[in-house]
Amino acid sequence: MLRWYPAAWRARYGDELGAMIEDDLEGKPPTVGFRWSIARSGMGERLRGAGLAGDSVSPSERVRGGAFTVLCAFALFVIPGAGFAKISEHWDQSITRGSRHLPAVSFNLLASLAGACAVAVMLGALAVLPTFLRFMRDGGWPAIRRRVIWAVAATLATAATTVALAVWARHLTDHQRNTGFGWYQLLFVVFVILFASTIATWSAAAISATRHLNLGAGQVKVAGSLAIVVAVSMPVMTAAAAVWWGSMATAAPWFLAGTAPGSSPSPLATNLLVVLMLMTIASAVGLLGLLRVVRSWRLLRSV
């Protein structure tokens, strides 16, 4: 049960908590509620240790934790974002010029904000790069080696699957690629899982590396500012995607359903629904990070 707690916490309090659990249980098996209370407390300690909850860490750690939360949320957002990019490919060719205004505005807003977020993440990486290089020169590689190896492995597997998909797709008709469920579609699902794993493992590696860095107040402020930009952009992008869906469902529902132009299929596309749900979840997580950054910002300024 103590596995829920971070290793450093277990090293300090693990024995005592283990003894208390034994005393409380008096030889009886733990109930589900008992296990849940330990798990909840352990997760709480992990969140506190990462600066994501509580006020026991410094304002700088709290801003950093909030920025990490936003980074994780953005990593999650990239997955439905890529799905949206795929679904909306060539949308402007299936709609009349007169109906194009609203979907064009929403699509361009989403694309612009996605670009701005990507730039913000890169600027954040650049801001901490000198400290990261110093960390690596001082022998920091072993601390992040395992996570980087996982990330590289996921990237190579994704690249290999992408090549396989591209080569295979050349030998298939549009109908074979887009309908039914066969080996090609199964490989596509594997690709999506690997793509998500690549983003997740690189995010974990980035967070692990940054946690080992001794960032200055200026760097933390830059990271916090960029996190605010990304966190605010995600709900706007989600809303833009919803507006695009609504306007396309009104003007060209056949595009969403993949049916013949002029037909009247249901505008409720399952793939878009999943995309919007994931975007909403990522936006909500991002807003939690934003709250953490904003609440600690005033304290950070006084440091």
Next chain:
Amino acid sequence: MARTAGTKTHRPNDPPILILTSLAGGPKHGHALSKDIQGFAGVVLGPGALYGAITRLEERGLIEPLESDDRRRPYRISAAGSAYLAEAVVNMQCLADEGARRLAMANRVSAPGRAPRIAGYPA
């Protein structure tokens, strides 16, 4: 009612207050703390909640661990912890006194046998 900036409202069933109150009676380990708190406050603090509060109290220097050969490490209240608890007790006492004073006033103006009148509500 808005809380005045810089002040802290203490609640009698907050785990840190319960732990400090228990330790004010002498050093105890986790299980003994839990039993004592259940006895005087009727609050059951599970191991997770108890050790979460102990971690925070130790970080703030309000309690101190004692040396122990056993896995059951006892804790004692520190000087800072005693001062914090004293402030909390005064704070809660003020609140209790104010509540009692207002209840007494309300009972004086209401007719015997009727519930006290609540400001803003029709009688």
